[in-house]
Amino acid sequence: MANAPVQRMSNLMAKTLRDDPADAEVLSHKLLVRAGYVRRTAAGIWSWLPLGKKVLANVERIVREEMDAIGAQEVLLPALLPREPYDATGRWDEYGQELFRLKDRKGGDYLLGPTHEEIFTLLVKDQASSYKDLPVILYQIQHKYRDEARPRAGILRGREFLMKDSYSFDLDDEGLARSYALHREAYQRVFERLGLDYRICAATAGAMGGSRSEEFLAPAGAGEDTFADCPNCDFAANTEAISYELRPVDGSAVPAAEDIPTPDTPTIETLAASLGVPASATLKNLLVKVDGEIVGVGVPGDREVDLDKVEAHFAPAVVEMVTEADFAARPDLVRGYVGPQGQEKLRYVADPRVAPGTAWITGANKPDTHARNVVAGRDFEVDAYVDVVVVQEGDPCPRCGTGLTLDRAIEIGHIFQLGRKYADALKLDVLGQQGKPVRVTMGSYGIGVSRAVAALAEQTADDKGLVWPKEVAPADVHVVAAGKALQTELALDVSEKLRAAGLRVLVDDRAGVSPGVKFTDAELIGVPHILVAGRRSAEGVLELKDRRTGEREELTVDEAIARLAA
Amino acid sequence: MANAPVQRMSNLMAKTLRDDPADAEVLSHKLLVRAGYVRRTAAGIWSWLPLGKKVLANVERIVREEMDAIGAQEVLLPALLPREPYDATGRWDEYGQELFRLKDRKGGDYLLGPTHEEIFTLLVKDQASSYKDLPVILYQIQHKYRDEARPRAGILRGREFLMKDSYSFDLDDEGLARSYALHREAYQRVFERLGLDYRICAATAGAMGGSRSEEFLAPAGAGEDTFADCPNCDFAANTEAISYELRPVDGSAVPAAEDIPTPDTPTIETLAASLGVPASATLKNLLVKVDGEIVGVGVPGDREVDLDKVEAHFAPAVVEMVTEADFAARPDLVRGYVGPQGQEKLRYVADPRVAPGTAWITGANKPDTHARNVVAGRDFEVDAYVDVVVVQEGDPCPRCGTGLTLDRAIEIGHIFQLGRKYADALKLDVLGQQGKPVRVTMGSYGIGVSRAVAALAEQTADDKGLVWPKEVAPADVHVVAAGKALQTELALDVSEKLRAAGLRVLVDDRAGVSPGVKFTDAELIGVPHILVAGRRSAEGVLELKDRRTGEREELTVDEAIARLAA
Incomplete structure (x- = not known):
């Protein structure tokens, strides 16, 4: 595949803003809008501008590579779905107002998929007939729809959002445990490659049903989840999932009421x-x-x-x-x-x-x-x-009794052992080795792809703007022409050389924009390396700045290319 | 990026079928279902299985590369859209029953985007303020929704389908003509790389409004469009776009009625x-x-x-x-x-x-x-x-008068000079060079990404099954283990070596499936090269078959790798 062309900011559809949008409450919302990555189209419904789309595609690519590596097969199911399978599992009603429902021209009932357990179950029912066809893991990266009561926090909680959802199909509990473990490891690799700080926490299963379930939570002040961490043992859990053991006591000595x-x-x-x-x-x-x-x-x-x-x-x-x-x-x-x-x-x-x-x-x-x-x-x-109390800081760890600490976090991944709930509802059997039908057991696994972009923004930003990790950044290097014709010429020249060396390049070649504004925009946009053609351009000397650490050094064109291509 | 893992058919979610699906009328529908590329989820709504998803992704990649090459910027807009902009242009009503409309929990009106002129216009209105910000071309690859009265022909005419849509924004007619020409050339490169036979035909503008408009039509019996070709000059047009010149005659000598x-x-x-x-x-x-x-x-x-x-x-x-x-x-x-x-x-x-x-x-x-x-x-x-008659074979060519020939075709691309229809409705101006507001002029351009897959299937299939061109095939080589343990071992071994050489490999390692069935499936699936580990496996000799020409030759493992990697 050809190297991507150099992207010139003079032509880039990504207007930066000096001020936070009026409706923005959380950091990622403010910065992603201000830096020109996303724009609001309606409540909880977002458009991804060119830089945002690049980041999103990078996250997608990492997720895809790690899913492929565990032998998962990528498919693409519709977002517009017929009602019947969701009636069979009861979710047409259970989802309540969160489900977007609509009718077609013939009056048939449809929904916009919030998750796809039903459709994957039916797909495997159509495709798999024998124990030889299992185990299998299928996944897709696709838009999901949930009519949130209070869409908020920018792309952290949208009504249309991009998700990787996968589903495992196994013959028995051991198989399900293996598929679950494969996902758990793949998710760890994904979030490590993304550069996210995260915890794996025990979770309630919510509307999914089933048994074992863990969440991948990225600590961030903007998060909607609260998780408890034990400072003594390795216990970590969403506070919603913490239960207090019932311990009857001897009340026989208590006087009468x-x-x-x-x-x-x-x-x-x-x-x-x-x-x-x-x-x-x-x-x-x-x-x-x-x-x-x-x-x-x-x-x-x-x-x-x-x-x-x-x-x-x-x-x-x-x-x-x-x-x-x-x-x-x-x-x-x-x-x-x-x-x-x-x-x-x-x-x-x-x-x-x-x-x-x-x-x-x-x-x-x-x-x-x-x-x-x-x-x-x-x-x-x-x-x-019933466990109905709000967990508090200092509540005893269910494992060791030590006082728990609490933190806010963003749910970026979720893995579930669904068991046979959906297979029972939709009668998914395959012929077993003994010639008898075997009911299939399932797992369901999700990564919030668009949400991961917001979580990364939350965790890595500093007071100047976004700071993208290398693998997800919209470019490898942001070249700034800090001056007039001479600087612009050098900036464009070095940009082409960097592109030829395999780097993804954004170059600020805007005429009539001051170096100060360009520096501010470069910090806001958050590409890992900023290469400035400034005062010493006539000598062919550039300044390379590390966006995260702020370290600077002066380099010749060849040195800069060698350093960045390394 | 790491080479994709070898895909084993023993584990592949792609069940082949011996018989055509009962509801299938056209070749691509029959073959794509039988070969396990797609499955119907509801009327006009399709699921892409692993092989189908790979072909779709290849078409996407080619479209993306050619759009990037003309300097177009990729964005991603929502599919779920608010009503207001479509009210402003009148399309909320004009679309009639073809538009999927729905309400959110607060009773707000939404639609599923059939095309995105309105939203792109508003995006540019938000982003561009000066003539310096133009020209710009934006594109996305995204699902579109149209509630067709008669969804038919498999993925040729679905109600949810994948489309590349792009929009150009220019200051004047010359700019629009340039953006239009850039698209016309990019589309030619796309369809050539896809290996599609196509004609560029004059077209009516349909519901889009505007002036110049051409369709890219792929001749195929299953097509829903009819185009007229002149055997004498270079005239070609959708029959819907052919108009008959009004030629008044002298009727003064006609007797009274x-x-x-x-x-x-x-x-x-x-x-x-x-x-x-x-x-x-x-x-x-x-x-x-x-x-x-x-x-x-x-x-x-x-x-x-x-x-x-x-x-x-x-x-x-x-x-x-x-x-x-x-x-x-x-x-x-x-x-x-x-x-x-x-x-x-x-x-x-x-x-x-x-x-x-x-x-x-x-x-x-x-x-x-x-x-x-x-x-x-x-x-x-x-x-x-008004031109209201059905054009007939032999009608005079509007350019040279020669009798036209008629053929059926699939519309795979469409380019429009919209002009200022949407800019007028949504008041899209930028500040011109003279300091006065300039109304922007627009173009709209589409490629049916999922439809192109069906068009390719229609044009390239033979009586044995699908025959994919190299760039879009789901794999480069389909290795068949035609025998027992020895053949399977060789097939898996050569598959890994081919993968290491950078090839995308599908290997039929299914146990308990006869060589005959495997050969039939390989022909049906249509990967360009079929490499068979058969009778001479003990000597390390394989048979390489060209799926399209049927040519065969015997090669050693090393020779086969060298040939295929070339």
Whole structure:
């Protein structure tokens, strides 16, 4: 393949901006727009300009090479998909408002693919008939669609985004474990080559179903995920995936429950202060409506309820907050003084910290009154124990008990052992070695290709702009003509020589733009090497600057080419 | 980049089929499905299997290289697009049922992009402010969506398809002509490299608007376009684009019109036979409803009306056929005996062959009666002359008058000089050299990337299967292990050596599959070179077969590698 032509900035469709876009909250959004890599077309829908497209293509190439290296086969499935397979697995409904649905001219139902488990399962059902056809790993790099409620953070969370999704098909659990391990290793190589700092964290499986699941999280302040890291052992997990073990205690010595008058204690804080106990000694009862039924959620008074976890537990039922009208209809529920004891009509779930035998101060179901020595399992029943509290800094590591640290991160990859959920729904069998049908077991694996670009921008940028790692940079070298005709001539000449040496070259040959503006733009755009034709151009001497370290040195044309081509 | 790994057929997700798919009508559809390149996911919506994806990627690469070579810049715009820009140009409505429309969770209107003129225009409006920023050519390779009424012919006419679309932005007509010429040359290089036989034909502009427009047509029986070729001069055109010059004649000597009784002449044929005149002497009047109004369309009796041309003329008005009820409501229109004379309430358009001064036999607007010596311009007025007849073999060449030949073809590329239609609608100006705003002029250019794969299959296949040209083939060589362990070992060994020499290798290492089946599959799959490890494997001798010519020769391993790597 021919070397790419030198890209001249005089002709480049990538206008840099001095100011952050008004709607930008996170660093990658600000910088990718300001440096002319992307532009917003609609909420959560982005256009990739020439420099952005080059970076995206580099990420794609790295992902493709590493997927090919584990023997995965690339295919390309449609984004516009028929409803029927998603009905068969229930996801047409389960996806709720996140799914883009549409009708064709004949009234047929279609969707824009959010992920492709169904279609891959049907493809393998069509293609594979015998155990000899397995194992197989198929992948594609393709646009996905999710109608996010709050598209935000630029390309970090778009409604149309580029993803590598792959699917493994195996005969048994050992095969699935092998396919999973292959992906885990390939993902490590991908993220290392991309130059991303990342952690592999245990994850919940979300809407996918299945068993083992890990996320690749790139620590970044702009991230929407929070992960917990143990400073002592190698435990790391998305906080959503951390569960607290249920440890029943002996509550037989606790005195009988008794009411205590507690006027003027509308909050946990005022209650704890007035009684002189820590908030953790109180039981907080949140009321929610689950498909219209009021349900109590009990957690220690010092903990916050994670509503996402509550929703995940009750899904696909819809969880809503209770309203004035709900309280009016249920006089047995005394607002601010609800307790689970003596509430036979109230379905009640609780955090594992509210284990059988633990004693609590909680509402007495009477105005201005609480009850103490209310023991779980004695004075009230818990219908289900569910991890619903927000994990906090210092919570014990589930593996070794050390206090956890918490950090924000961007999910850049996700690997799942799906098992037979989709194969069951779509009846994917192959003829086994014994001549009997064998139900296939599957894995599902994703890398956010466009999101990885944003994650890289987040992690590598400095106060001057973007700083791309070599393999993903839109060019190898950014040549700057810092002056008039002489400098421009030298810049264009050295650019052609660099291109001939196999380098990808961006050259700032703009007329009427000051050297200062060109330097600022070069820092903002973030190509690894900046080569300046400036004051000593007449002598054929250039200045080479390392974008990341800021180191500079003066070199002749030949030295510069030799150095950069090395 | 590392050489691609050897692809083993024992593991390849590409099941070959002995029989044509039941719904397949055209050769490329049959062969691409049978050889395991593509599978249907829904009507007009296709999945690309590993071999198909490789061919598609090769076509993409060639298109990309040639676009880069003319200085075009690659971008990537969304497929999911907001309604507003398409409202501004009127295309939200004009596209009619062909546009996939959908709503997001907030009720906002979106569409799946059929082409991207609007979004590119807005992108350049955002990016370019001065004449110095132009000219510029932007392109993308991306999925397009059109809700075809009759998706057919496999990937030749899909509802989701891969397209390279590019757009040029210039200050003046000369610039546009240059950008157009650059595309014309780049397209010639692309189609030559692809190994396609094609013609450049004058074309109508369809829904795009604008002036100069040419199509790149690949002759193939499965094509949906018909093009006319002049055997004498270099004229070639889509028949839709051929217009007949209006040549008024002197009709002053024609006697006055008179009625003639014509019982039992329900058709042009029976009328002409009963009067002893050629069908071309009669005037046929078709009635259509245009947005509810009945309109007459007059053509010589020996010509067919091309309804697409009628629709194109009246667009965006909707054209329908008249019904019994319409005749019942208009007793002045006598079914089977309509003539344009004395019809003051009837809007009337006619083919240029019905030129002023020409005399006709036509309906007398009375049952069982026709009129003769009915002269255009004397006895009736034509509201508009429109080319509405189907072009026939032997029609005169518009350039030299020689009888034209007609052939079916596939449209693989299309280039348009759009002019200022979109720039006007979306107010795209840049500051000109004189300090005043200049309205930008645009071109729009497309290559059907997925369609080119089908066109290639149509043109190059033989009775045994597909025959890919070298640059687009899914592999350079297809190694066949025609035997047991010895042959398989040799086949795998030579495959690795070929890979090491830089070749892309597909090896048929399937156990339990007969050599005959493997040979048949290799012919069907159509890789240019087939290298067979067969009877003389013990001596290290292989047979190399040229898929296209069928030529065979025996070679040692080293000779085979040297030959293929050359």
